[in-house]
Amino acid sequence: MSSYFCKRSGAIAGMLFSGLLSGVLADVRGRRYTLLFGLVCNAFVGVASALARNATELCLLRFMCGLGLGMVISGVVTLSAEISPPSCRGRFMTLVASCYTLGFLYTAFWALIIFRAGSGSWRLFMFVNAIPTICAAILAVMFVPESPRFFLSRGRLRDSVDVANTIVKRLGGDGNDLLTFEELRRYLFQAKQIGVTSFRAKEVITVNEDNLNSHEYGTLHEEIRMSLSSMSQVFTNRMYRITIPLQLTYACLTLVTGVATWWTKIFQGLELTSDAYSLSFYHTLAQIPGMMLASGLIDIVGRRRLVIIGFGGGTVTLFLFSVFANSVQAFESNTRSAVALGLACCYSICLCVGWLALDCLSTESFPTKVRSTGRGVCVATGRIAGFSIQFLYGPLINENRLGYMLGIACMFAVCGVIISYQTTDTTNVDLQDHWEGGKAVELPCDDANLTDRRYKFL
Template identity: 25%
Template sequence: MRQESRQDEGGGGEGGGGSVSVCVPTVSENVPEINHSELVKPNINDDVDEGEEYEVAITATGYGSFQYWLILLGGFANASDAIEILCVSILLPAAECDLHMTSEDKGWLSAIAFVGMMVGGYVWGCLGDIYGRRNVLMVSLVLNALSGLGSSFVQTFPSFLVLRLISGLGVGGSIPLVWAYISEFQPPSKRGRALSIIASFWMVGNVLVAVFALVTIPYDIGFRAPGFVYNSWRVFLTVCALPALITAIAMLWLPESPMFLLIKDRKDEALDILRNMYALNTGKPLYTFPIKSLSTAGLKVQKETSLTKWGTFTSTILQTWRLTKALFSRSLIFTSTIMIIINFTIQFGYYGLWMWFPELFNRLEQYYNDHPYHNVSVCDLTKYHGNTTQQNTCEEDDGHPVDTSALISILITSIAPLPANLWTVLCMDKLGRKFFLVLSMLLSGVAAFGVYLVKSSLDNLILACVFGAVCTMGFNALDCLGAELFPTHLRSTALAVTLISARLGAILGTVTFGYFVDLYCAIPLLLVAAFLIFGGFLGLVLPNTTRTALM
């Protein structure tokens, strides 16, 4: 078997700590040799019991077909969330007349999904720490899919807004659960790469939603009946709901997280799952798995009690409150607070600008159709659009036009993060999470300020591509940090709580653009740049989690 070469990072920081050459064994390779000294143990003083520690056991399963299948499904769960979030920003120009939307309505429609994500992320994330990652994740994906599908059939803006809110409840739950679930199946040396791959599927979702839009929205498809319209943008919404539903069904064949089972003192069930992983990865019989028992040393075991049964609503509320309060204990309050602030700043900046790119691209293409030889800045463009009469456009064209060139621009910006995603996949475990987080937020802040200065359609497209690419690195790093900074019994809850602040940032960012983009667009652009740069500097104080064992 090919061997891994590794130079320990020691205390020299994440950026210059040595090199890592990682090779992934295939299913036909033998079980990798376990080097206990390479595992960085969490600093928790618990009584030591018999058996092997979890990180040793998960390493002994090998790395092969099970993890590849797991990462693929986790990636598509992440991609389906991206599709459901971004589909709304793409359909805004097409749905403008059907739903009689103003710019403020569009801002609230973009923001309402994040309201649902804020509430749903907290509720589902806490339930994931109480009842398990897998089942709760599947329920949130189904809720996402069914509400997204239902929104394609409603005919009024208020009902459409409510169903997009419910869709956000589902998306909000699946995001923290995906990271908690997948991270607990990864050995320390592979975790950063695995989580970076899953994070990269957000780009896959961006590309898919742009392709779905290109093959549906510009065309006259669907049908009409008295009092009911099912046209191209509604067909687009129906297609966008399918990935979440398909992913939820496929997850029926995946097991619960063995680490979650271990902290619930269900050692035999956890060991059975690890044996099956070993058999799938190596092709060897179950009984040859070298680990015969598991230790809970370093983990906070929570034995099954009546509080963790599905029956009692009040007991679930109490458990949720205890988990949340634990995040602000003396040992975790600093980390929790910093993560809350950084999540707010990055999502205010990213979604504040990114959710409005499709609208700005569409306005830009319409402007150049009328003024082909005249360059215009983004702010001049919004003033131009603000002087047109939306009502007349709807009446004359039987709908607001959607330029295919604008959709192509969206597709290009969706593909642009590919190099950044590849870099994080290859180097997340070498350069470290903090390196990518700080670099990304500083560069994206500069790029956001640059939007105010561009004067041509090509310049605007290039800058949008740069902005999306550099933001991607920050999100990938933050996803790894969120899964690694908190102990197992609080992991889903911690991700959910930090994402509450992230959703607040996204809501304020999209609503701010909705209110100011037609009045004085320099305000939201400068706010985006300031928040991103501030969050980048704040990332410097976070601890290093690169290649450490989960707590």
Template identity: 20%
Template sequence: MSKEQHVDVQAFLNEHPFSRYQWLIFGLCFFIVLLDGFDTAAIGYIAPSLIKEWGVSKLALGPVLSAALFGLAAGAISAGPMADRIGRKRVLVVSVLMFAVASLASAFAGDLSQLTVLRFITGIGLGAAMPNAVTLMSEYCPDQRRAMLTNAMFSGFPMGAAFGGFLAAWIIPQWGWRGVLMLGGVVPLVLVVLLMLFLPESVRYMVARAQPVTRIKAVLGRISSSAANASSFFLTEVKQSVAGQSGIAVVLSRPYRVGSFMLWFAYFMGLVIFYALINWMPILFKDAGIAPKDATMISALFPLGGVGAIFFGWLMDRFNGNRIIAAGYVLTALAIFAIGQVSGNVGLLVLVVFVAGALMNTAQSSMPALAASYYPTQGRATGVAWMLGIGRFGGIAGSFLVAELARRQLSFDVIFAILAIPGLIAAIALTIKQAVHPEKKDVEKTTVKEVLAH
């Protein structure tokens, strides 16, 4: 009779090669985030068509443009605790279905008020999907590659936003703006079917919730056949947690409170910069005397640099994640300040804008992996989701900030000097997080729960 085997789930993931099944999970989560990026950016691409077809002013489009941002915040803040309670997969399937149906319905909107409501509902679905994709992916990664793989998955968001621009340019002349929203609805509906068929629940969540060993064994058996020999599974946590605590209680508990606030603060400040520049950079460049066509082309370089997050992920797996991302934000601040100093030299401006975008998107895209590594399993979905949700208000603040700076008729270089400050604040926040909750590699793990066969 063979000896009973009690298997540490994370050690199992660490010891076996990254399997085809884990790459399937990566691919499904990547496409969730890719579609998230496409749909988030879609409204910007169709805005000129809305103005032309409905005869509305740019000002009247304000509620439509911001509705999805408010929805994203609401979706993330509500779905994180739900995923820690009922599971990552259920919330993912429902949220992708919600943004698919709402996007499809948006294609048939008859006026701005209908479109505003539907964009808010779409935003709720998008906001709920993204953090749970990050959480589920991170929980299937080996420790030594977690940040790199999670960042690589999250890079689907800027890719989706950029890819959406090319698709919109092709679709709108042939089928109009409604075609863009129809595509943004039909493709996620196909993805919902694939998620239901192929996406597993988080194995760490299943162990933490004491789900049947047969179910856990079936999932881990897709990674390595050696799981068949297990008689029970247990979960090790490097992070302090209390059995029975809700996700919200974990995130706001004394051991995590300061770090949670600092993560929210850093992500908020990053999105202040991102949305301020995405929404206002073409206008600021035109006001600085750059030709409108050149201003648009140069501005389009800014969101292209998110793939650098894979390199940051590689660094985070080896060194201190707080310090690496803080350094990224400091370099972002310096590059944004430099934009204000080189407006007279278009060639140099192109280079500085691209570098600033690469640094900004790399630092910002690395934040979800940092949050996922900070919390224990029972609070991870809430922790990631609340950082992303609260951070969305930074996007709203960024747009209003530049509007106010422009109203005060501040000079080009002064505006960019002010926009560099949030990057420094984000770096300070992560430095405080590191000081209060030092991140250490290879710390001793503590077993927090064991699941026996039943």
């Protein structure tokens, strides 16, 4: 138990630090850069974990795995938002984010194959889990572009034009849809005139260069100062009204999700007749209908409503599971597994819907300049809560007090329903480029044709 807890805590701690750092990194160096860095890191860690000599090395590698995973999530969520067509951004983002379900199924499948007999090589398990990450890194290098919005916010007009037109062509656009360098320069100049663009974008206009490649990155001191400034901006100019409710929502949802870390131990503690690893695999399959529900409803029902629905469903499910865990002996041995699996599947569906909707909501809530940073601050808050709650859930699992643990998680879900009402819905709202005077604003443009094409592809 202590070794399992150590490894899980190491990964969560790594994701905690990475939540803040990767958000800033994605806003300073790029979404694609952060994504690739995280994938390469996790590929190395996966292979190295299979060669670990002791528990200390394995815990350290799990910490590094958390760092890499945080970078992957930060890069891919923001990038998918900024290169998706606005009319179906919610569906595209949920489809991309829900692919973690395939990862869970892959892991659960190999756990079932390797450990079902009660023995097996954990080194082999670590190695096979690294294979998808290696494949993803190769595919990202070959096919994933950088965000044109990121390039534009950094004053890299030529790069922004090239990437935007590449995306236009991939989406089936014709020559009339292609952007030109002069159009984006005129668009950016108007933003400079009213002072809503970044100092790097202002500089590219002043020096009349295509890109700021030679000045793109300053000294380490300047980058640290910029990073701290970006992090503080999510609480200034009344942006805290967006940030704080999202932080609290992430905290509540992570506290509820903390139960999922222990599903195999929960099934074992209930003394079910079915194999715990088989039940874990089957309950992971429930994320597929959760993914389909979130993807199909997010642009219709709305982001905030889906978050509330996820919390509400989790509340009911956890309450029923708590009652079941406290009175499990009253059920016949043949029905225990079915009831436990059914409740676990409902819980999984609710969490899937809630997480996908919240990730979409948080990404769309911040302006381009601090989009990854703002989301990173919110995610880091949730991970602090997730890391801390394991020190409560772990002992309860160890003492087999499952009903108490599930009841506590149920109370966190109730709090999540209340707090999520305070968030600002972003359904059918275009991504905002800047924040001025306490509200998000669009970069101005007097060219209607350019504006239409920018909303279509950029």
